[in-house]
Amino acid sequence: MRLVLALLVMIAAAPLRAQDPDPQLIRAADEVALAYVITGDARVDETSEAGLRGISDVLTDRTTVEPGQPIGIDLDRDDLSLLTFLYWPVTESQPLPTPQAYVRLNHFLRSGGMVLFDTRDGDIAGLGGPDGAEALQRLAAPLDIPPLAPIPRDHVLTRSFYLLDDFPGRYQGADVWAEAPPAGAEAAEGVPFRNLNDGVSPVIIGGNSWAEAWAVGENGLPVYTVGSGLDGEHQREMAYRFGVNLIMYVLTGNYKSDQVHVPTLLERLRQEEVIQ
Amino acid sequence: MTGLVFDPLLSWPLVAAVAVLAVLIAVWSFWRGLRGWPLRGLAGLAAAAALAGPALESGIRNKLSDIVLLLDDRSASQSLPGRVGQTDAAVENLTRQLAALPDTEVRRISVTDDPDGTLIGAALSRALAAEPQARVAGVIAVTDGLAHDAPMLPADAPAPVHVLLTGQPQDWDRRLVIEEAPAYGLIGQPVTIRLRIEDQGEVPPEIAASPARLQVTIDGEPSRSLDLPPGVTLDLPVVPEHAGQNVVSIGFDAPEAEVPELTTRNNMAALQIQGVRDRLRVLLVSGEPHAGERTWRNLLKSDANVDLIHFTILRPPDKMDAVPVDEMSLIAFPTQELFMERIRDFDLIIFDRYRVRGILMPQYFDNIRRYVEEGGAVLVSAGPEMSTVESLNLSPLGAILPARPTGRIYEEPFLPRLTDDGMRHPVTAGLPGAPSDDSETHWGRWLRMSQVLPERGSQVVMTGANDEPLLILNRVGRGRVGMLTSDQVWLWGRGFEGGGPQLELLRRIAHWSMKEPELEEEALLADVAAGLTVTITRRTMADTAPPVRITGPDGRTETLALTEEGPGRHSARWTAPEPGLYRLTDGEITRVIALGPAAPREFEETVASPAVLGPLVEKTRGGVVHLSQGLPDLRMVREGRPAHGRGVAGEWIAITPRGAASTSGIMHRPLLPGWGWLLIVAGLALGGWLSEGRGWPRRRAA
Numbered sequence: 001m002r003l004v005l006a007l008l009v010m011i012a013a014a015p016l017r018a019q020d021p022d023p024q025l026i027r028a029a030d031e032v033a034l035a036y037v038i039t040g041d042a043r044v045d046e047t048s049e050a051g052l053r054g055i056s057d058v059l060t061d062r063t064t065v066e067p068g069q070p071i072g073i074d075l076d077r078d079d080l081s082l083l084t085f086l087y088w089p090v091t092e093s094q095p096l097p098t099p100q101a102y103v104r105l106n107h108f109l110r111s112g113g114m115v116l117f118d119t120r121d122g123d124i125a126g127l128g129g130p131d132g133a134e135a136l137q138r139l140a141a142p143l144d145i146p147p148l149a150p151i152p153r154d155h156v157l158t159r160s161f162y163l164l165d166d167f168p169g170r171y172q173g174a175d176v177w178a179e180a181p182p183a184g185a186e187a188a189e190g191v192p193f194r195n196l197n198d199g200v201s202p203v204i205i206g207g208n209s210w211a212e213a214w215a216v217g218e219n220g221l222p223v224y225t226v227g228s229g230l231d232g233e234h235q236r237e238m239a240y241r242f243g244v245n246l247i248m249y250v251l252t253g254n255y256k257s258d259q260v261h262v263p264t265l266l267e268r269l270r271q272e273e274v275i276q
Numbered sequence: 277m278t279g280l281v282f283d284p285l286l287s288w289p290l291v292a293a294v295a296v297l298a299v300l301i302a303v304w305s306f307w308r309g310l311r312g313w314p315l316r317g318l319a320g321l322a323a324a325a326a327l328a329g330p331a332l333e334s335g336i337r338n339k340l341s342d343i344v345l346l347l348d349d350r351s352a353s354q355s356l357p358g359r360v361g362q363t364d365a366a367v368e369n370l371t372r373q374l375a376a377l378p379d380t381e382v383r384r385i386s387v388t389d390d391p392d393g394t395l396i397g398a399a400l401s402r403a404l405a406a407e408p409q410a411r412v413a414g415v416i417a418v419t420d421g422l423a424h425d426a427p428m429l430p431a432d433a434p435a436p437v438h439v440l441l442t443g444q445p446q447d448w449d450r451r452l453v454i455e456e457a458p459a460y461g462l463i464g465q466p467v468t469i470r471l472r473i474e475d476q477g478e479v480p481p482e483i484a485a486s487p488a489r490l491q492v493t494i495d496g497e498p499s500r501s502l503d504l505p506p507g508v509t510l511d512l513p514v515v516p517e518h519a520g521q522n523v524v525s526i527g528f529d530a531p532e533a534e535v536p537e538l539t540t541r542n543n544m545a546a547l548q549i550q551g552v553r554d555r556l557r558v559l560l561v562s563g564e565p566h567a568g569e570r571t572w573r574n575l576l577k578s579d580a581n582v583d584l585i586h587f588t589i590l591r592p593p594d595k596m597d598a599v600p601v602d603e604m605s606l607i608a609f610p611t612q613e614l615f616m617e618r619i620r621d622f623d624l625i626i627f628d629r630y631r632v633r634g635i636l637m638p639q640y641f642d643n644i645r646r647y648v649e650e651g652g653a654v655l656v657s658a659g660p661e662m663s664t665v666e667s668l669n670l671s672p673l674g675a676i677l678p679a680r681p682t683g684r685i686y687e688e689p690f691l692p693r694l695t696d697d698g699m700r701h702p703v704t705a706g707l708p709g710a711p712s713d714d715s716e717t718h719w720g721r722w723l724r725m726s727q728v729l730p731e732r733g734s735q736v737v738m739t740g741a742n743d744e745p746l747l748i749l750n751r752v753g754r755g756r757v758g759m760l761t762s763d764q765v766w767l768w769g770r771g772f773e774g775g776g777p778q779l780e781l782l783r784r785i786a787h788w789s790m791k792e793p794e795l796e797e798e799a800l801l802a803d804v805a806a807g808l809t810v811t812i813t814r815r816t817m818a819d820t821a822p823p824v825r826i827t828g829p830d831g832r833t834e835t836l837a838l839t840e841e842g843p844g845r846h847s848a849r850w851t852a853p854e855p856g857l858y859r860l861t862d863g864e865i866t867r868v869i870a871l872g873p874a875a876p877r878e879f880e881e882t883v884a885s886p887a888v889l890g891p892l893v894e895k896t897r898g899g900v901v902h903l904s905q906g907l908p909d910l911r912m913v914r915e916g917r918p919a920h921g922r923g924v925a926g927e928w929i930a931i932t933p934r935g936a937a938s939t940s941g942i943m944h945r946p947l948l949p950g951w952g953w954l955l956i957v958a959g960l961a962l963g964g965w966l967s968e969g970r971g972w973p974r975r976r977a978a
């Protein structure tokens with residue numbers, strides 16, 4: 001009887017293994033599609049979708065990265081190993097994902113994926129009133145997140161495509177957090193990060209409501225207003241630039257930090273030629 | 277050894293008190309005018325003496341025999357012609373003479389070969405320590421004097437040390453001395469071996485004036501020959517041509533002379549120089565940032581031997597935005613410098629999803645093709661762009677790529693599998709977790725690949741969807757090319773469906789293309805274990821491996837069949853009969869291995885010499901006798917006298933009898949028995965009493 005059961009399990013397991021992944025996910029892997037977490041709040045999910053579509057369009061227009069249509073991820077169901085970047089807007093109402101989902105999330109973070117947590121409260125955070133901090137804590141507690149620190153000015157994120165000194169979204173000025181540089185790493189010129197996942201911080205946390213700044217409607221026009229007048233449009237442009245830098249950072253790691261050393265390497269080649 | 281000892285019955289103060297009392301009684305008696313006072317006093321003193329318990333003690337002594345240490349050197353240098361006979365004759369003669377001496381024991385010590393040479397010092401120290409110093413009457417060593425452990429020689433010995441030197445006065449030898457040889461060298465960079473020719477002994481004058489003709493071979497191939505006069509130091513530049521062991525053998529032929537040199541075994545040296553590669557320079561060109569880009573970066577940056585120069589096309593020339601240049605962090609791609617001027621500095625160029633979009637000019641691709649044909653390497657990790665008009669195959673580089681795209685792209689999950697060639701090829705052989713028929717678990721799947729037609733002569737080592745080629749390797753001219761027709765190896769790193777050995781696979785592909793010897797398809801490997809045992813492994817892409825022919829240092833050949841151990845691996849274990857240079861060949865690949873020490877230590881110096889043992893001989897007033905002038909007589913002299921001299925009949929050596937003895941017991945005998953003492957004391961007391969006239973004189977008066 002037990003043998004029959006074991007055989008049944010094997011027969012059941014074999015097709016499970018061979019089950020094809022969701023075609024949407026295959027597409028995401030092929031096209032480097034940006035992904036967002038489906039929170040259950042329809043308005044937030046729509047904004048995420050529109051925001052990622054907006055930044056994908058900007059990337060396609062300006063860079064060699066041409067992401068496909070954004071993809072919504074159900075953390076409880078979907079395999080994250082095909083993804084590279086995950087946008088996670090934090091809402092009060094989102095139910096806690098299952099433990100299995102956290103196992104998948106932790107593996108995703110360890111193997112080189114990145115999650116951008118957006119508390120979308122850059123306008124009210126730190127004023128003492130209710131903000132997204134509590135919800136973020138609730139959602140992120142089971143994750144293996146390294147110690148965090150506000151992004152230092154020499155972080156590669158500030159120059160992975162554009163040169164940036166702030167990371168604005170619909171709001172600006174609030175600190176954005178990433179993996180803290182290890183103690184004493186400041187001395188390492190230009191590369192203040194441990195050589196883990198090619199130095200890519202597994203999470204970026206902020207409250208600047210980036211998806212709202214990036215969002216474009218079906219008609220190709222921005223959905224949300226950012227600031228006011230020309231200043232506001234400048235802020236939106238900077239939000240786009242942050243988005244471009246962020247995706248470049250996810251895809252190329254410390255590439256831009258290394259390029260600091262390329263002239264030195266080439267110089268060394270030249271010198272060796274003189275010596276020989 | 278006989279003496280008087282006291283064994284008092286009472287403690288010494290009491291005995292003294294008795295003696296004092298006796299004296300007092302005598303004085304008192306004298307004062308009273310008693311005639312018996314001396315007898316009274318003596319009686320008391322005798323009582324005190326009896327209490328002191330005087331006894332005689334004597335030891336039992338045995339005469340001990342003398343010990344003579346007779347050391348014979350049976351090391352390899354003593355096997356030179358004539359020396360064995362000399363040694364045997366001397367040992368036999370001495371044994372006979374020693375046996376004739378009274379009370380003399382002989383301790384024989386034989387010194388044989390040690391990996392560190394002839395260790396006479398250690399043997400002598402050990403033998404002396406094992407014997408009582410007072411009995412050693414002499415040490416006689418029959419040797420050629422070539423001890424390799426001078427610091428271990430005892431500084432002094434309790435008896436004369438004699439050295440009977442083997443060898444002939446006309447002995448001479450010419451040898452090769454390696455003064456300095458590097459163990460490692462960068463491939464292609466000359467390293468310097470410093471050497472000289474040294475003449476020893478009575479070199480015939482016509483030989484001393486003539487230079488030696490040195491032959492230098494590298495890995496069995498004659499490299500150069502030159503004349504070197506003896507005593508001149510030469511710096512010989514040698515270039516390690518490949519990674520791993522480069523066997524450099526240097527030697528000269530024995531000079532022709534009436535009296536041949538002692539041995540030709542020190543006329544040659546085999547040196548092993550480990551070829552080490554300089555840091556490898558890899559140029560990684562990513563056509564666009566994509567999910568797999570960091571996989572390559574992680575691999576190459578974590579490799580301590582690789583200097584990575586990485587360029588990613590972040591913005592194609594046809595896209596512009598209105599952002600001012602000073603707000604952008606983009607730098608120009610120094611194409612002219614990289615692909616025209618510096619290209620030969622790179623060991624490998626990787627095109628990672630590169631699409632031809634007008635950044636690199638056709639002449640650059642043409643130059644890359646030339647670079648590969650002259651020994652460079654190119655890897656193409658292709659995404660779907662390979663099947664478009666922007667394919668690298670449509671550039672001049674396409675002429676050397678190992679496969680042509682058909683334009684079809686498979687967008688379906690597939691399992692990468694090893695082909696039969698792949699099971700053999702070192703790049704893919706033994707990758708952990710490879711799919712096989714008898715295993716349930718296997719690698720994760722990939723999701724997209726391009727269909728290609730492999731070029732003739734290239735090897736398909738992995739297949740993907742529909743068994744279409746996935747990983748193709750080929751050689752072009754002196755260089756190598758590889759192509760991965762999918763860009764999704766990163767899924768293995770992400771652990772999709774369990775993942776796979778992504779870093780190991782990419783590392784092997786990269787290092788194979790850079791000609792890492794461990795990843796050569798056709799290789800004859802000799803793994804030298806301790807001593808003379810070698811594991812010979814033939815790695816091949818063919819089904820069978822021919823037997824290996826081994827040529828030894830003496831020119832004898834031996835044929836060794838190999839047994840199959842796994843796909844493409846055939847091996848056998850073999851033990852060499854003696855140290856030296858062996859050439860292994862299976863018809864296609866030849867390898868030279870050096871077994872044993874570079875030059876046997878025993879034959880570094882061969883002309884017999886008392887230099888090492890001389891100081892000890894002098895210190896103990898012994899003698900050095902050349903056996904070529906006859907066997908010495910053995911005499912006995914007193915300690916401290918010269919123990920070596922020349923008499924009418926010839927030379928003599930002497931041992932010094934030590935007269936040692938041992939005490940085997942002690943006899944303890946009281947001077948007088950108890951009743952004897954009683955008689956004396958009583959006699960004296962009675963005498964005193966009688967002399968005072970208390971006996972019969974009073975009776976006479978009555």
